[in-house]
Amino acid sequence: MPVLQQDSRIYVAGHRGLVGGAILRRLQDAGHTALITRTSRELDLRDQAAVRDFFAAERPEFVFLAAAKVGGILANSTYPAQFLYDNMMIAANVINASHEHGVTKLLNLGSSCIYPRMAPQPLKEEYLLTGPLEETNRAYAVAKIAAIELCDSYRIQYGSDFISGMPTNLYGPGDNFDLKGSHVLPALLRKMVDAREAGAPTVEVWGSGTPLREFLYVDDLADASLYLMEHVSEPGPINIGTGEDLTIRELAEMIAQVVGYQGTLAFDATKPDGTPRKLMDVSRLAGQGWTARTSLRDGLEKTYAWYLAHREEALAAR
Ligand code: GDP
Numbered sequence: 001m002p003v004l005q006q007d008s009r010i011y012v013a014g015h016r017g018l019v020g021g022a023i024l025r026r027l028q029d030a031g032h033t034a035l036i037t038r039t040s041r042e043l044d045l046r047d048q049a050a051v052r053d054f055f056a057a058e059r060p061e062f063v064f065l066a067a068a069k070v071g072g073i074l075a076n077s078t079y080p081a082q083f084l085y086d087n088m089m090i091a092a093n094v095i096n097a098s099h100e101h102g103v104t105k106l107l108n109l110g111s112s113c114i115y116p117r118m119a120p121q122p123l124k125e126e127y128l129l130t131g132p133l134e135e136t137n138r139a140y141a142v143a144k145i146a147a148i149e150l151c152d153s154y155r156i157q158y159g160s161d162f163i164s165g166m167p168t169n170l171y172g173p174g175d176n177f178d179l180k181g182s183h184v185l186p187a188l189l190r191k192m193v194d195a196r197e198a199g200a201p202t203v204e205v206w207g208s209g210t211p212l213r214e215f216l217y218v219d220d221l222a223d224a225s226l227y228l229m230e231h232v233s234e235p236g237p238i239n240i241g242t243g244e245d246l247t248i249r250e251l252a253e254m255i256a257q258v259v260g261y262q263g264t265l266a267f268d269a270t271k272p273d274g275t276p277r278k279l280m281d282v283s284r285l286a287g288q289g290w291t292a293r294t295s296l297r298d299g300l301e302k303t304y305a306w307y308l309a310h311r312e313e314a315l316a317a318r
Contacts, residue, residue, distance in 0.1 A: 002104050003230055011036040011060035013094055014067030018218050021174040023064050026222035036060055046089035055097040063098050063106040072183040073136050073274045080139035087143030095150045099160055106162040107229050108151050110144035112278045113137045122281035125237050134275040152235040165228050168241035168280045172218030173306035177314045185215060188252050192261040201263045206271030209249035214241050214279050217299035220292045227290045241280030242292045258300045
């Protein structure tokens with residue numbers, strides 16, 4: 001199993017995002033010195049020729065593929081063409097260039113939305129492609145499934161050590177707090193801080209509040225990503241989560257407590273609920289030696305502290 005050396009050439013694709021940013025911090029903290037990054041302005045990962053040139057020049061030995069067009073339920077259902085095209089192109093270019101340029105190991109990161117909408121819970125890796133996908137993020141999911149299939153196909157045909165980690169819903173420092181594009185957790189955190197400051201009596205929560213979601217603190221994901229890189233080599237998706245979920249209403253109540261918001265929740269039934277539940281079965285990774293550490297309450301406190309300290313940056317980022 002390849003081990004990351006202090007001077008290994010490690011490319012983190014998507015280092016300005018929530019996930020890539022956390023992986024980069026984790027690698028820096030561990031003392032890795034040959035870290036390679038490019039902003040999307042410097043390198044458009046949808047551009048095959050540009051990606052080839054970049055790999056030829058930089059010769060990375062390890063690749064963390066955390067670059068993706070991502071967003072919450074509204075962004076996914078509004079821009080399906082972009083979610084499908086951008087993510088297919090990014091995955092195809094980076095995975096193929098990794099093969100052509102002899103990358104030792106690649107970790108492809110996806111999402112729990114790859115699993116069928118009505119799959120039994122908790123979601124086991126083997127449920128992939130056993131039923132229809134959730135409508136509101138089908139385009140994104142198909143691109144992410146294609147990326148897993150690419151990794152597995154390069155493994156079969158060329159023996160490439162390309163693996164796929166599928167994290168549950170993530171949150172933490174560096175998240176997207178834009179209300180139209182973000183996921184539920186940063187959206188509610190921002191809305192409740194705003195409402196507390198404005199003295200607003202209610203905060204709007206989309207949908208019925210009954211869907212169940214699982215949340216993983218992004219630093220735990222970064223930890224899992226390094227663990228996978230060093231200890232796991234197998235085809236197919238590998239779930240990364242906490243194995244615990246809660247309703248959107250419970251989440252909203254917990255965020256209100258952390259933020260100190262005393263008003264009431266107003267559920268907006270005109271907004272979609274999305275998939276009713278997507279709890280990860282995390283026993284496979286646990287069996288290989290990794291489990292999440294940060295409780296939701298602790299992660300929320302840390303994210304809230306980060307948001308207060310970096311509010312301008314968080315709101316201007318996108
Ligand atoms: P999903 O996990 O792919 O469905 O993505 P989201 O994180 O965007 O949404 C999760 C659930 O939270 C859905 O049922 C949303 O309707 C609900 N939700 C409640 N309030 C909000 C909000 O302000 N923003 C977002 N994005 N979702 C919200």
